[in-house]
Amino acid sequence: MTVSVSKSQEYRDQIVRCAQSLAIAKIETVSHDVDDRFTLDQVKMFVDGNLDKRYQKLLDQVELLNDAFDDLEDLVVDYVKTIPLAAYDTGCSDGTRFLQWIAETRRPSLSQTDFINCQLCRNEIEDIARAHRTAHVRFQELWSTADTLAGQLGENPSLSIFMNPVCIWSTFQSQALLDDDTPAPTRVLFFVAGSDIRTSVLEVSAQSLLSSLERLTPCSLDEWLADSPHTDRDDLMELCRDSAEMGIIAFG
Amino acid sequence: MVPAIGYAIREQNRPILDDPAINAAEITFERADDPLRLDRYIDMLDFDHVSVHALKLSVASPDAPGEQYMRALKTIAEENGAASVSDHLGFTRDGHHGVEMGHFAPPPYTEAALDATCRNIGIIHDYFGDMRFFLENIAYLFQFEGTMSESRFLSRVLRKTGCGWLLDVTNVYANARNFDFDAAEFIDNVMPNASRVQIHLAGGFYDEKAEMYIDSHSHSIPEPVWDLYRMALELGHGKVEAVFVERDQNFPEEDGWRDEIRRVRRMAEEVGIAA
Numbered sequence: 001m002t003v004s005v006s007k008s009q010e011y012r013d014q015i016v017r018c019a020q021s022l023a024i025a026k027i028e029t030v031s032h033d034v035d036d037r038f039t040l041d042q043v044k045m046f047v048d049g050n051l052d053k054r055y056q057k058l059l060d061q062v063e064l065l066n067d068a069f070d071d072l073e074d075l076v077v078d079y080v081k082t083i084p085l086a087a088y089d090t091g092c093s094d095g096t097r098f099l100q101w102i103a104e105t106r107r108p109s110l111s112q113t114d115f116i117n118c119q120l121c122r123n124e125i126e127d128i129a130r131a132h133r134t135a136h137v138r139f140q141e142l143w144s145t146a147d148t149l150a151g152q153l154g155e156n157p158s159l160s161i162f163m164n165p166v167c168i169w170s171t172f173q174s175q176a177l178l179d180d181d182t183p184a185p186t187r188v189l190f191f192v193a194g195s196d197i198r199t200s201v202l203e204v205s206a207q208s209l210l211s212s213l214e215r216l217t218p219c220s221l222d223e224w225l226a227d228s229p230h231t232d233r234d235d236l237m238e239l240c241r242d243s244a245e246m247g248i249i250a251f252g
Numbered sequence: 253m254v255p256a257i258g259y260a261i262r263e264q265n266r267p268i269l270d271d272p273a274i275n276a277a278e279i280t281f282e283r284a285d286d287p288l289r290l291d292r293y294i295d296m297l298d299f300d301h302v303s304v305h306a307l308k309l310s311v312a313s314p315d316a317p318g319e320q321y322m323r324a325l326k327t328i329a330e331e332n333g334a335a336s337v338s339d340h341l342g343f344t345r346d347g348h349h350g351v352e353m354g355h356f357a358p359p360p361y362t363e364a365a366l367d368a369t370c371r372n373i374g375i376i377h378d379y380f381g382d383m384r385f386f387l388e389n390i391a392y393l394f395q396f397e398g399t400m401s402e403s404r405f406l407s408r409v410l411r412k413t414g415c416g417w418l419l420d421v422t423n424v425y426a427n428a429r430n431f432d433f434d435a436a437e438f439i440d441n442v443m444p445n446a447s448r449v450q451i452h453l454a455g456g457f458y459d460e461k462a463e464m465y466i467d468s469h470s471h472s473i474p475e476p477v478w479d480l481y482r483m484a485l486e487l488g489h490g491k492v493e494a495v496f497v498e499r500d501q502n503f504p505e506e507d508g509w510r511d512e513i514r515r516v517r518r519m520a521e522e523v524g525i526a527a
Contacts, residue, residue, distance in 0.1 A: 003367040011364035012314035012347075018396070019346035022353050030396075033360070037431070038394035045462060046393045050354030084351035088308065088321055091287065130287035133327070140290055195288040 022047050023084035054094065055080050061095030064122075068115035068176070075102060091130065092123040099123075111176035118177055121170045121190045122197050128166050129192060135165040140194065142250035149251035150241050154221060154233070161224060161240060162250045163210065163217035167191035193247025200246055205231075206239055210248065218252065254524045255451070255485075256301035256494040257517045261294065264503040269297055271510050273517040276301040278496040282308075284328045292331045301494045302334040303386070303450065308352070309339040311372045311387065312359035315347040322379050329383055336494075337376075338386035338418045338450065341369070341406060356390055361398030361405040366412075373413040386450045388418035389442075391426045391467040402427075403438050407445040416493070417446035421480045422454045426467045435480055443487045453481055453516065454498040470501035472512060478519070485523040495520060 003011075014033060021029035025047045027040055034043060058076050065072050079098050086093065099116050102108060108116060129136045142162055152159050172178055173185045182201050189200045189210070202210065212227050213219070219227075225236055243249040256276035259265045261283075269277065277299045284293040284304070294302060306325055309317045329337055342356030359365040376385050389406055398405070410417055419439065428435035443449070455471035458464070473481075485492060495516055504512070 003364045007364045008314070008367065011360075011362070011368060014360065014396075015312075015314050015343055016346040016350065018357070019343065019353055020351050022357065023351040033396050035395045035397045042394040045464075046355070046357065054354050085354055087345040087348060087350045087352050088318055089352050090282075090285065090321075090324070126287045130285075130324075133287065136287075137290055192288055195286075195290055197288070 020084065022050075024081065025051060051080055054085060058094055058098055061092050061123075062098060062119055064119050065099075065115050068112045069102075075106075091126055096120060096123045110174040114172045114174050114176045117170055117172070118199075121168055121188075124168055125166055125190050125192060125197050128168070132165055136192065139165055139250055140192070142252045143193070143244075143247055146244040146250045150244050153240055153251070154237050157220060157222065160218040160220060160252045161213065162252060163213045164191045164248050164250070167248065169207075169211075189248065191246075191248055198247060200248065206243075209236065209239060210243065213249065253490055253492075254517075254520050255492045256299070257513065257520060258299065258301075258494070258496055259509070259513060260305065260496050260498045262499065262503070265499070265509050266295075268506055268509045268513075271513060273510070273514045275299055276303070276494045276496065278302075278494075278498075279304045279328065279332055279334070281306045281325055281328055284332075285324060293328065294332045301336075302332050303336040303338055303494060303496070304329045304332070304334045305496075306337060306339040307356070308344055309372070309376060310344045310356070311339060311341065311376070312343040312365055312369045313345055313347065313372070314368050316372055316375045317379075318348055319379075322376070326380060326383075329380075334383060336384040336386055336416070336450070337380055338388055338416075340388045340390045341409070342390050342392075358390060358392045358395050358402065359398075359405075360396035361400045361402060363399065365398070366405060366408055369409055370412045373409065373415050377413070377415065384416055384448065386416035386418035386448075388420050388452065389423055391420070391423040393464070403441045407442050410442070410445040410447070414447055416448040416450060417442065418450045418452060419443075419446075419484055419488075420452035420454075420467075421484060422452065422456065422467050422473070422477050425474075425477050425480060426456060426465045429465045435476075436483055439480065439484050440487060443484070446488070447491065449484075449488045449492045451481065451484060451492060451495040452498055453477060453495065468501060469498045472504070472508070473497070478515075481516075482519055482523060485520055486527070489523065489527045492520075 018030050018033055027043050055076055079101055099120050103116055168190050169187055171185050171187050175184050178184055186201055187207055191198055209228055216227060225233055258274045258276035260278040260280060277294055279293050281304050340356045342358050344356045345352045424435045424438050453473050454469040455473045456465055456467040457471055459466050
């Protein structure tokens with residue numbers, strides 16, 4: 001039996017109306033769609049269960065913000081009631097949208113903005129790792145031998161230096177997430193080490209050198225040095241070792 | 253033929269996955285889709301049958317399942333040597349760029365829904381190639397107005413697409429108990445239309461306030477579900493490929509995990525011998 005175009009369109013319209021309504025608990029909208037044998041209370045039970053699960057998941061995803069927002073739970077409730085979950089929500093995408101929603105609809109202080117930004121960067125790191133899974137896994141394999149290979153640095157000319165492909169730079173505007181010795185604003189590097197997300201505050205010279213490595217990777221020590229004319233070879237080797245220890249670079 | 257038997261993998265049951273009664277595993281895609289994970293989800297374990305269970309193919313949506321979602325699903329399936337993928341008979345969203353409800357609702361059982369569902373399953377078959385697709389009957393709290401019963405709708409989808417049936421026995425039990433129909437008759441009606449079958453077993457609880465049995469995967473498998481399981485094995489003899497037990501809350505101690513899965517196997521072997 002073939003279904004006519006108009007019946008298909010009617011079906012599309014019905015599913016769109018029902019999904020959009022139930023996603024934000026507008027139960028009355030579907031009252032004419034529900035079979036007579038069932039009640040709107042049963043529909044409400046379905047919707048409440050979904051919203052509760054979403055609320056709990058969101059709270060877990062933005063747990064970091066508890067230290068910055070006294071009313072975090074209320075904010076999550078407001079958000080869940082007004083902004084429906086996006087199609088194909090995966091990983092932390094709802095958390096990312098929630099953080100953008102706070103930034104747009106509230107007036108976060110500088111320190112609150114840093115918390116938002118920090119969580120957004122962590123989410124972005126996951127997105128990069130998902131999009132570049134092969135490169136992420138390959139780098140972490142290389143990093144697992146970095147300790148050993150660091151000994152060949154400066155002696156083995158064919159040793160390649162790899163920049164972690166899952167990293168992003170950001171700037172903290174306040175002291176909220178920085179220690180007392182680090183004045184804000186300062187650039188921060190987010191990266192993955194093993195299966196952990198780490199952050200590191202680096203000296204300005206190191207930031208510049210790592211930015212150049214991001215362009216060159218993979219490269220030898222001499223190639224990196226040639227691209228950084230005012231850098232001392234020993235200093236670069238020390239940066240290499242320190243960065244390898246943290247998980248920012250690896251050797252192969 | 254004794255089906256492959258195992259658990260839906262949770263961190264809490266990983267320590268007993270090498271039990272001799274277990275030779276299958278089900279991976280819940282949303283749990284395995286951790287972008288920072290380095291090892292494959294089933295780790296170094298070896299199973300006769302691995303299946304990846306999805307939640308968001310939304311087979312009854314008017315739009316086809318998204319290519320990006322299917323690609324991610326296939327990546328996990330390939331990494332773990334899965335023979336099959338599965339999802340639920342329902343819709344979770346309106347369309348590609350729209351909204352997600354958070355959980356699947358049953359479609360209105362109409363010709364138009366049947367058409368959309370079969371078309372989407374055809375797309376899934378084309379995409380996953382040799383990996384077999386199984387469609388699970390869901391536990392629902394309500395239904396939309398339709399023109400046919402759930403069992404007829406499901407039977408027609410199975411016949412028309414040739415996809416497998418992931419018979420969630422506990423879902424049938426919950427729906428039958430909540431909405432007053434015969435669970436055995438439901439299974440008996442649908443089974444002849446399925447060319448291949450997987451089975452889900454779980455335990456829930458009776459919510460006094462809502463006056464409903466909730467399939468919460470939080471308790472041991474109840475006796476009536478064991479009876480239905482035996483019946484399903486008998487009716488589906490020769491085509492039940494795998495049986496998976498799901499547990500998401502109130503996790504048992506080690507003996508509890510082992511005892512339940514051994515009973516699942518024992519019953520499958522008894523039915524196999526009797527046949």
